[in-house]
Amino acid sequence: MVEDGFDGTKIDSSTWVVYDSPDDRVNPRTRAATKVEDGTLKLTGGIYGGKDLSGGVASRLNLTHGRWEVRMRAERGVGYSAVALLWPKVFGRPEFAEVDFAEIIDSTRQSVGMFLHYGPKDTQRQKIVKRDATQWHTYALDWLRGGFTFWVDGKKAWTYRGPLTPERSKMGLALQNDQVCDRGPGFCRTRSTPKWVTMYVDWVKIYKAPS
Template sequence: MALRSARTAVLALAVVAAGCSTGGHGRVAAPPAVSPSAPAAGGGTVSATPSPGSSDELRVIRPRGTPSPRPYGRWGRPVLYDDFGGARLDPRKWQVYDAPNARSHPGSPAGVHVADGRLRLVGGLYGGRDQSAGVVSRLAQTYGRWEARIRADRGSGYSATAFLWPTRLGSPEWAEIDFAEIIDGTRRTGGLFIHHGAQDRQLSKIARVDFTRWHTVAVDWLPAKLRFWVDGEVVWDYQGPYVPKQADMHLNLRNETADGFHRMASTPQRVTMEVDWVRVFRAPAGRR
């Protein structure tokens, strides 16, 4: 559902514009780590998307508050933490998505703002054209836990997303993990997606959550399992052949427009996705 083939080329373009290099066809070279302690590091489609009212439909309503960067249970201390408390985006931790002229998934740096302790990704009409707004973590790692507290304004044609994307798609493997892909213009549902393989095989679930309100989304990625969370509740455990085994993943936060996403008469000129905080952990010792 994430239109991966189009994202591949545009992500490479965006990182080049931010000052990083690419290696090979549509592959993004690894950016510098966020800190010395952070790691530098056959066809067809399978869909597990449930229909409304089915037993696979997910219902989660319990909110959580803002965390501190202290050690967190078995996951230890975060290797990336940001509560967006400054006056601007921290360039040691993030790169801005910059691809305003891309044919698919265009994105403008003009939509990225930090104020009042929040990251605001403002997609909308810039120069008469719909543009995404997003950031990419400089930290990449294989296995771990990613958390973000997010909300999104209503607006058809925009998808509020939190997803993991490899440094080099297809080398050593094809993989993508979306732990929030809020395509629904009303923001009453959010998609969870696992993408695997050159043919972009997919598994998915739908969480029935009102994302106009604040919710904490998270994913645990371990060698044999993906576990998805909303507001501290496990909403999907997956153990199977689509679990990535080798890729080093960057966190992407993006308020996204793309081919197939269509503005309606009711869509505001600007549509905002907000991020309150982000935490990233390494996998516990013995689980990497």
């Protein structure tokens, strides 16, 4: 089990990798956007050195099957999408897979998406639930052989059993406040966007699946 309440003064580098790729075309990020303060992980989107950037971290623990829990909330703001997801240790080897168990693309933060992506053609299934994601919620994902179960605040939100379930990959948790302007003009920051838009994470728990 891994448990992190972000109670220190900096990110635990033995548990997390901090993203720093400010020149990327898709989801450019800077290490400066990632901070631990007041018992909270803060990933803050904004203008850094003249560039629209944000932040993210990835767990060093990769599993095939398990449970992931994240308590988080997101500030409103066009241009950024707060997300908790599983990403493969090596994308495309042996499988192309991505599992977003809380993707808050809605700039008003009144709905939360759950997405499965699988295969080189990015075949996708999704579920959208209504929640005020500016408030604290606990999002959880169970990945067992044959499928996924998605939870919000301890209540089952979606169950998927089918061919988009990866079975051979090791995957790890990523927490990202993505800058999403690459998705099109409607996703770029506007005059209405606050100077800083933060995703807050209170705690994370990761469990290996029982053998």
